[in-house]
Amino acid sequence: MQRKNQNNKNQTTLFKNIIYLFAFFTALLLIQNFGCYKGHGISPPQGVSLIRGKITFTGTPPDSTKEVWIAVLKKYPSGIDDTNQLFLFVLSNLVISDSIPSNVPEYDYELEIKPGQYEWVLVVWFPDIEDYLFGAKELGAYYFNPDDPLPTPIDAPRNEILEGIDIIADFGNVNNEEPFYKKTQ
Amino acid sequence: MRIKTSILFLFIIFSAVSHLFSQGTGSLSGTVVDSKTGESLFGANIMVQNTQRGTAAGPGGHFKIEYLTPGVYALTISMMGYEDARKDNLQVYPDQETYIKIELKPTVIEQPAIIVTASKRKQRIEDAQTSVDVIGIRDIQSKSVVNLDQVIQYVPGVSIIDGQVDIRGSTGFNWAAGSRVLVLVDGHPLINGDTGGISWDVIPPDEVERVEIVKGAGSALYGSNAMAGMINIITKDPLPDPQTRIKLSWGFYDEPAYPEWRWSDRFYTYKISNLNEYSPLNTLSFESVDFTHSRRIGKVGLHLALGRRTSRGYHQNGDYNRWNVLLKTKIRFSPEKTLAIAGHWALDDHGDVLQWESIENPLKVPDTELGNRVRNEKANLHATFKNSLSPVWYYTVKANIFRVDWKNEFQDNQDYAVTDRYGSELQFDHFRGQHAFTFGLETIFQHTNSIFYGDHDTRSFAIYGEDEVKFSKLWTFTLGTRYDYHQVLNISTGQQLSPRLGIVYKPSKKTSIRGSAGYGFRAPSIAEIFADITVSGIRVIPNFDLTEERAWNFELGIRQQLVNTKPKKNSEEDLLKSWLTRNLNPQIMVDLSVFASRYKNMIDVDINPEISVSEVQFQNLGRAKNQGVECRIQGIFFNGGFSTQVGYTVIDPINLDTGKMLNYRSRHRLTAGFELRWRNLTLGYNYRYASRAEEIVNLLGSAFDERVPMHVSDCRLLYQWKNYQIGVEGKNIRNYNYTLRQKFLEPIRHFVFTFRAKFD
Numbered sequence: 001m002q003r004k005n006q007n008n009k010n011q012t013t014l015f016k017n018i019i020y021l022f023a024f025f026t027a028l029l030l031i032q033n034f035g036c037y038k039g040h041g042i043s044p045p046q047g048v049s050l051i052r053g054k055i056t057f058t059g060t061p062p063d064s065t066k067e068v069w070i071a072v073l074k075k076y077p078s079g080i081d082d083t084n085q086l087f088l089f090v091l092s093n094l095v096i097s098d099s100i101p102s103n104v105p106e107y108d109y110e111l112e113i114k115p116g117q118y119e120w121v122l123v124v125w126f127p128d129i130e131d132y133l134f135g136a137k138e139l140g141a142y143y144f145n146p147d148d149p150l151p152t153p154i155d156a157p158r159n160e161i162l163e164g165i166d167i168i169a170d171f172g173n174v175n176n177e178e179p180f181y182k183k184t185q
Numbered sequence: 186m187r188i189k190t191s192i193l194f195l196f197i198i199f200s201a202v203s204h205l206f207s208q209g210t211g212s213l214s215g216t217v218v219d220s221k222t223g224e225s226l227f228g229a230n231i232m233v234q235n236t237q238r239g240t241a242a243g244p245g246g247h248f249k250i251e252y253l254t255p256g257v258y259a260l261t262i263s264m265m266g267y268e269d270a271r272k273d274n275l276q277v278y279p280d281q282e283t284y285i286k287i288e289l290k291p292t293v294i295e296q297p298a299i300i301v302t303a304s305k306r307k308q309r310i311e312d313a314q315t316s317v318d319v320i321g322i323r324d325i326q327s328k329s330v331v332n333l334d335q336v337i338q339y340v341p342g343v344s345i346i347d348g349q350v351d352i353r354g355s356t357g358f359n360w361a362a363g364s365r366v367l368v369l370v371d372g373h374p375l376i377n378g379d380t381g382g383i384s385w386d387v388i389p390p391d392e393v394e395r396v397e398i399v400k401g402a403g404s405a406l407y408g409s410n411a412m413a414g415m416i417n418i419i420t421k422d423p424l425p426d427p428q429t430r431i432k433l434s435w436g437f438y439d440e441p442a443y444p445e446w447r448w449s450d451r452f453y454t455y456k457i458s459n460l461n462e463y464s465p466l467n468t469l470s471f472e473s474v475d476f477t478h479s480r481r482i483g484k485v486g487l488h489l490a491l492g493r494r495t496s497r498g499y500h501q502n503g504d505y506n507r508w509n510v511l512l513k514t515k516i517r518f519s520p521e522k523t524l525a526i527a528g529h530w531a532l533d534d535h536g537d538v539l540q541w542e543s544i545e546n547p548l549k550v551p552d553t554e555l556g557n558r559v560r561n562e563k564a565n566l567h568a569t570f571k572n573s574l575s576p577v578w579y580y581t582v583k584a585n586i587f588r589v590d591w592k593n594e595f596q597d598n599q600d601y602a603v604t605d606r607y608g609s610e611l612q613f614d615h616f617r618g619q620h621a622f623t624f625g626l627e628t629i630f631q632h633t634n635s636i637f638y639g640d641h642d643t644r645s646f647a648i649y650g651e652d653e654v655k656f657s658k659l660w661t662f663t664l665g666t667r668y669d670y671h672q673v674l675n676i677s678t679g680q681q682l683s684p685r686l687g688i689v690y691k692p693s694k695k696t697s698i699r700g701s702a703g704y705g706f707r708a709p710s711i712a713e714i715f716a717d718i719t720v721s722g723i724r725v726i727p728n729f730d731l732t733e734e735r736a737w738n739f740e741l742g743i744r745q746q747l748v749n750t751k752p753k754k755n756s757e758e759d760l761l762k763s764w765l766t767r768n769l770n771p772q773i774m775v776d777l778s779v780f781a782s783r784y785k786n787m788i789d790v791d792i793n794p795e796i797s798v799s800e801v802q803f804q805n806l807g808r809a810k811n812q813g814v815e816c817r818i819q820g821i822f823f824n825g826g827f828s829t830q831v832g833y834t835v836i837d838p839i840n841l842d843t844g845k846m847l848n849y850r851s852r853h854r855l856t857a858g859f860e861l862r863w864r865n866l867t868l869g870y871n872y873r874y875a876s877r878a879e880e881i882v883n884l885l886g887s888a889f890d891e892r893v894p895m896h897v898s899d900c901r902l903l904y905q906w907k908n909y910q911i912g913v914e915g916k917n918i919r920n921y922n923y924t925l926r927q928k929f930l931e932p933i934r935h936f937v938f939t940f941r942a943k944f945d
Contacts (some may be wrong), residue, residue, distance in 0.1 A: 041893045041922040042930070045544055049811035 049115040049156035052163045053142070055100070055107045055123055059171035064126035068139070068169075069111055070097035076119040076151060102171075115158035120151050123169040137176060139169035208899035210576065211277035213285065214249040217242045217262060220288035227425060229289065230299045234259035234271075238576060238616060239307055240521055251521060253277045253576045262287050263299055263309075302369070302397040302417040304653065304663070305406050305623050306614050311697035314403035314663055314687025315414075315740055316778050316815070318343075325393055327860070329434055329914050329937040331473070331494055332385040333393060333418060340398055341832020341856050341870055342647030342818045344838055346535055346849065346925045348385055352400050353780060354811050354836035355413030357849030357878075358926045359790050360801065362712045367411035370418045371527060372568040373585040378631040379638060384563050384589065387531045389509045391432060392490045394420065394421045401780070402738035405665045405685030408627065408647050412705025412736050413782070419529065423486025423515050424479040429944045432475040433772035437468045438499040439547060442889075442920045448501055448549045471496030471935075475632040488513040499933050502536030502557060518645030521579075522572045529565040534558065537595070539720060540928035544891065547922075547930045553596060561591030568670040573608065576687060579614040580623075600718060602635035604711070621663070624650035633711050634683050637718040641711050645671035651685070663687035663701075671733075677735050681706045695746040706735045709788055713803040716870055724800045731803055735785045742778035747771070772786065773820045781812040787840075789848065791882060801882075809847060811838040829859040848882050849926070851875035851895070872896075881927060895923045895931075908943040 051072070061068075097111050102125075122141035126132045142165050144152040156162050217229040227244030232239035233250060242248045255277050262270045267289035277283055303313040310317055318340045325336050338345045345351070346358045348574070350366040361382040368375045368383045375633040377384055378403060385741045396418050403411035441447060449469060473494040480487055492509040513527040539559040542549040550557075567585035585608045612625035631643045651665025666684040685703035709731045716725045745935070786805040813836035821828045838847040858871035875895040898921075901914040913936065920934035 040920055041896070042547070042891050043444055043922070044443055044543070044922065 008099075025114045041053045047115055047158040048112050049158060050110060050112055050161040051121070051156060051165050052108070052110045052161060053121075053165035053167060055109060055167050055169050057105055057107070057139075057169050057171065062127075062130050062174055064127045064129070065102055066132050068102040068126070069099060070111055070123045070167075071120075071122055071124050072111065072113050072118050072154075073120040073122070074116075074118055074185065076153075100145050103130065113156055115156050117139055117153060117155050121152045121154060121167065122151065123167050125171070125174050126144040127174075137174045139173050140167050140169060142167050189235040205865045209255075209279050209628070210247055210252045211255055211279055212253055212282045213258065213260070213277060214247070214277060214282050215288045216284040217246040217248065217264070217289060219267075224436075226267070226289060226364050228422075229262055229264040229267075229287075230307070231287075232261050232263075232299075234261060238573075238579075248283075251519065252573060255279045260285075262289060263287060265424065267291055271529040283576050290929055295709075301372070301419070302415055303399045303403075303653065305372075305612060306621070311691065311744055312661060312689055313399070314689055314699050314701040315399055315403075315703075316342075316398070316699075316742055316776065316780075318817075320396040320398070322394055323618070325390055325396070327867065327901065327912075328871075328899075329436070329901075329912065329939050330390050331496075332473075333388055333390045333396065334383075334385045334389065337396060337398065337416065337685075339856055339858070339873065342400060342854065343398060344851070344854065344875060346381055347747075347929075350383065350416065351850075352398075352414040353813060353815065353834060354838040354847070355782065357789070359788075359803075362716070362790070363707065363710050364410055365413040365787060366406050366708055367409075367415045368418070369415060370529070371420055371567065372417065372527070372564070373565075373583060374410075374606075374607075374608060375418070375565070375587070377589045377710075378587065378606035379589065379602050379633045379635065379710065380712040381410070384531070386507060386509070386533050387529045387563050387565055388420065389475060389490055390513060391430075391492075392420050392477065392488075392511055394419045401740050402683070402685065402705035402736070402871070403666050404669075404683035404705035405703055406623070406649055406651060406682075407669065408649075408667055408669045408683070409645070409706060409733070412707050412734070413738070419477070420511070420513060420524075423481055423488040423513065425481050425486075426945065427480040427917045428478070430475075430477040430942065431944075432939065432941045434937055434939040435470065435472045436935055437470040438932075439920065439934040439936070441933055442922055446546065446548050448546065458881055469497045469499055477728040484517050486513075486515040486517070488515075498536065498542075499935065500538065500930065501550045501555065502538045505533065505535035508532040524568070524570045526568045527566070529563070531563045532560075533562075534560045537593070538929060539723075541930060547928075548903060548933075555596075557596060558594040559591060560594065561589065563590070564588045570616060577616045581610075581612040581614075581636070583610040583612070585607070597718075598718070600636045601660045602633060602638060603841055604631060606631045606633075619655040621652070621653040621655075623653075624648075631711070634655040638711050638715040638853045639717075641676075641715060642674040643708075643711065645669060645708070659690075659691055661689040663689075669706070669708075673711075673714065676714070676729060677732075679708060681733065681735070687804050692821075697744040699739050699740070699742045699744070700740075704735065705738060706733050707788070708733045709803065713788060716803075726800050726802050728802050728804060730805075731779075731788065732786055732805055734788045734805065736787075737783045738780070739782070740778055740780040742776065744774065744776045745835075747773040747775070769822050770824050771820060771822050773818065776815075776817045776820075778815045780815070781815075782810065784809040784811070806842065807838065807841060808841040811836055811843055811847070813837060820838075827863050828861065829857075829891065831855075831857045846879045848880045849878050850880070851878055865905045867901075868903070869901045869903075871899045891924050891928065893923050895925070896921050908945070910939075910941040912939040912941075913937070914939070 097109065100107055100109060100135060120141060123139040125137045125139050127135040129135055141151040154162060217226045218224060219226060226242055229237060229242040231242065231248050238252050240248050247614040248259055258275045258277060260272045260275060267884040268287055270287055272285055272287060275283055275285060293381060293481060298312065299307050300310050300317055300319065301307055303315060303317055309783045320336060320340065328336055330336055334345045336350055342353045343350065347361055349356060349359060349361055350364060352366055355365045361380055363381040364376060364383055370388060375384060375387060396416060399415045402415055403415045407415055410804045442448050473492065475492040477490045490511040494507040498504045510530045515525045517523050535777045537559045538550050539554060541547040542551050565587045570582045572580060587606040590603045593599060607630045610625060610627040629645045633641050647667055647669045650669035651663060653663045654660050655663060664686055666682060668682050672678045683704045683706060687701040692699040714729060714731050715727050717727050718725050785808055787809045788803055789806050790801055791804050813834060815834040817832040819830045836850065836852060838850045840847055855874040860867060860869040873895065877894045896919065898918050899916045900918055901912060903910060903912040915936050917932060917934045923931055925931055
């Protein structure tokens with residue numbers, strides 16, 4: 001009799017534990033869903049940064065010029081001599097300018113970008129051909145010290161203006177075989 | 186013509202042999218009814234013990250198992266929603282029919298006891314050597330979905346990215362090319378012949394009886410594509426009595442989480458603020474109409490379904506217009522001799538989105554993609570003939586044709602592809618003593634005509650065999666293998682042996698411990714080898730050296746049922762226990778799995794640094810591994826009034842050559858949900874979580890990292906009155922913004938209203 005009572009007690013405890021287990025899971029679910037994560041996941045980037053500078057054009061724009069853009073890129077390509085390198089980056093429409101005038105000796109630009117670090121600010125030339133994106137060439141990039149082998153990275157501050165990002169754009173570079181000009185070559 | 190002649194010849198031969206075998210045998214027949222109501226139970230499964238031979242109850246619950254060698258037999262009878270029953274000591278006499286009446290007691294457990302996918306024949310779910318999940322008709326119909334993959338993503342360990350299935354981290358995102366999970370419809374492959382992707386829109390969700398999801402290598406029986414698992418979609422059979430069903434649904438997308446993301450003045454709340462202009466029909470809405478009629482004329486059952494779905498979409502280019510037709514006929518010559526022929530046709534005309542315009546406007550597409558459309562048409566015809574040669578010999582003949590015809594109507598290209606896939610299979614099942622043999626052969630031929638794949642033919646031939654041995658009531662061993670020979674004409678040939686070993690140990694009726702080791706493989710699809718296309722600036726280049734990927738899969742698992750036993754009447758036992766057992770009546774199932782995979786020559790899309798970072802290619806990456814743990818707890822309480830399920834999966838998929846995590850995999854995944862039923866009302870809630878993908882392929886040069894964990898919550902309320910049901914469902918009710926692939930925002934919050942009616 002005592003053993004039977006003990007069995008009953010054990011079973012009752014088991015059922016109680018089952019209820020507690022599922023109550024725990026349900027509570028976990030509700031807490032997780034309504035308490036632990038805030039917001040709506042991906043959100044629009046808050047704030048912008050403004051970069052300003054002067055583009056000095058040298059040489060004569062070729063007749064085959066279609067457009068010239070300013071591009072601001074997160075990463076500088078490392079060790080890849082790629083005919084379509086620029087094209088990949090211009091796909092990211094967050095970091096390119098509208099077409100800028102190219103038949104002027106100098107052009108003061110202002111570009112709104114997302115705050116953050118960028119390794120490459122450059123001027124890109126596009127030929128007037130059907131697949132013009134594939135014919136992109138670098139005219140020049142931002143170098144704080146002209147003797148530096150690599151373009152100078154910038155750190156665009158949120159809601160502030162970063163000035164002095166000057167670039168020398170040489171139309172002679174459109175004749176380069178490589179799409180972007182590397183000083184190390 | 187030659188194929189048709191061969192199949193006809195096979196039918197004649199087997200019919201003749203079958204007649205010879207039938208001499209001097211007896212049969213078992215009977216009726217299966219509900220023990221409470223006395224209603225006949227159409228579709229109940231009846232299996233002959235030890236022989237594993239069986240049938241399903243037909244109209245009126247009647248069944249007949251013929252050609253039994255005289256002797257004593259035992260039957261087990263099972264059906265979803267009923268407790269299993271067993272009938273022992275049934276004597277079968279020569280040339281006589283033994284009749285029995287079987288009563289099944291209703292239960293609240295809704296998991297079907299019998300599955301057909303794991304071993305290519307009927308078996309109990311706890312006898313499967315790998316993890317198996319089953320989605321029943323109730324789960325499918327309770328959720329308003331456009332495609333079936335939207336239901337499958339609630340299964341623990343399974344995720345869907347752009348229609349591509351990932352079971353336990355086997356697959357990332359391959360731009361819909363290639364699948365490591367074989368998707369079947371009634372046992373026939375539903376894999377596109379060109380891309381190797383899955384055409385979910387071919388099967389209307391409401392015409393599905395259940396979905397069986399087998400996790401783990403299945404190449405030993407199914408060959409290529411089944412290296413990480415199989416999903417078998419079992420469609421509804423024609424009903425014995427005429428029935429017509431209608432389903433109407435209408436829904437709309439809510440405002441985006443951030444006002445600056447509005448891209449249209451047709452958002453719901455945007456119009457509400459200008460009441461004069463508001464019209465429900467003018468919002469970003471979607472709707473569907475489905476009509477189904479099912480009946481039987483003599484021995485021939487017919488099931489016809491027509492459907493149309495349209496949507497304005499929640500983002501630019503997000504609209505679609507779809508049509509579906511399904512016709513299934515089933516001729517029941519005898520309980521064991523059936524011929525099923527099914528045809529599916531689907532037309533899908535939808536806007537195409539490769540990437541969003543920017544994070545400032547994630548619901549808009551770049552101007553260069555605006556108006557891009559894809560129009561595709563799919564036609565699937567398959568036939569299955571089943572018969573028995575003797576009480577211990579069965580055979581199944583299958584034939585199928587699947588055509589996929591699609592065309593891009595993009596700003597920059599008008600590419601197209603037409604692919605035909607022809608398949609046939611002959612399978613034998615033989616039961617001898619404690620052995621259950623399954624063996625057969627399969628052939629597949631594919632032809633593709635495409636502007637960017639070129640014209641290519643592939644052929645494959647396979648022979649397979651598996652033996653399941655029940656050494657005792659406790660131990661079951663399975664050993665099988667399959668040999669595949671496949672050929673891409675004028676390009677390459679390959680062959681593969683895929684062995685599998687499985688062990689199931691059942692120390693008690695409620696406990697099942699399983700272990701399996703299997704070798705799987707996947708031949709690259711035509712798209713992965715030959716694709717030569719530029720889409721929105723990304724160029725895909727062909728790889729003629731691409732070879733098949735291979736993997737070893739291992740699993741150890743335990744499935745434990747905790748089913749309450751009801752107390753004796755007038756018991757004076759503990760009052761709490763009595764109350765608990767009578768009212769709470771908990772029925773709990775716990776399933777725990779430990780799994781591991783080792784890949785060789787894994788195929789993945791990658792930037793090809795040797796060519797260009799803006800050009801991508803499908804490549805054999807090298808070695809990779811994946812391992813993890815999965816736990817699933819399912820509970821039903823208050824006699825079915827409350828049910829809940831929690832599933833958690835943790836994985837560790839690593840590229841062994843780079844040491845990095847494989848692309849587009851979430852290390853942690855959780856699915857949870859409950860359903861509360863009270864009188865005619867049903868309240869349901871589901872939640873899905875996936876941790877942030879640690880590695881992706883940075884194809885589009887994104888300057889913004891949009892990867893976040895996924896938190897998606899859905900809820901629904903259904904009201905059933907006689908043959909009518911109305912429902913409202915809120916999806917992604919937290920309006921959580923997330924991506925599963927780059928630069929594509931998954932659906933924002935939306936609501937669906939559904940009306941169903943059934944006319945008998």
